[in-house]
Structures are given as C-alpha cells and as structure tokens.
Amino acid sequence: MAKSFKHLRDKMPLDSQAAASNKAKALMAEMPLSELRLARKLSQAQLAEKMHVNQAAISKMERRTDMYVSTLREAIKAMGGELEIQAKFPDGSVSITQFHDIRGNSGS
Numbered sequence: 001m002a003k004s005f006k007h008l009r010d011k012m013p014l015d016s017q018a019a020a021s022n023k024a025k026a027l028m029a030e031m032p033l034s035e036l037r038l039a040r041k042l043s044q045a046q047l048a049e050k051m052h053v054n055q056a057a058i059s060k061m062e063r064r065t066d067m068y069v070s071t072l073r074e075a076i077k078a079m080g081g082e083l084e085i086q087a088k089f090p091d092g093s094v095s096i097t098q099f100h101d102i103r104g105n106s107g108s
Helices: 005-011 014-029 033-039 043-051 055-063 068-077
Strands: 084-090 092-097
Touching: 033 068, 033 092, 043 055, 043 068
Parallel strands: none
Antiparallel strands: 084 092
C-alpha cells in the first residue's frame, strides 16, 4: 500500500525536513508565469476572462520571454497580486517607481 508523503516526511530526520522545506520555498519563490498561474489555481481561460482577452492571448503571453511591464502588471493583478520591480545591487535594493499605471493607479 502506498504511503502518504506526509507520513514519509515525518519519518525523515529533522535536518532533512528543514532542507526539503527550504528547497520547496526557494522553488516557489521563482517560477515562470504559467506555473504562477497554476499555483494560483487559475486556468488560461479563467485568467483570460479576468484580463478581458481570449485564451490564446494568455497562451502566447506565457510563452514570451519579453513583454510590456503593463501587460505583466495586468496579469499579476488578475491573479490577485501586485507587481513590484526592484533593482538589486551588492549594496542594497531599489524599488523602481516609474512604471505607474497611466490611469493614476499606483502599480510598479
């Protein structure tokens, strides 16, 4: 009989559990847009409806390696989030604020 992952995880040494947890958090901190959509439990059709575009437009957007900041902001907003853009330097990070929505909404 198959055992649940929770059962197997609970039998692991605590340091192994911590390492696995840290690795999972690192993987969740970075992901392609399509994986983010899936993690938010949205289909392409559902996201398309929220963005007032067709499903094919979402598919195309998710395959792009370059897009407008405004398009990415709309997608993140439709998923329930807020886009922030930061420049990271060895001596610290700076939030870039010039990408505000032209309608007067603050976004990044």
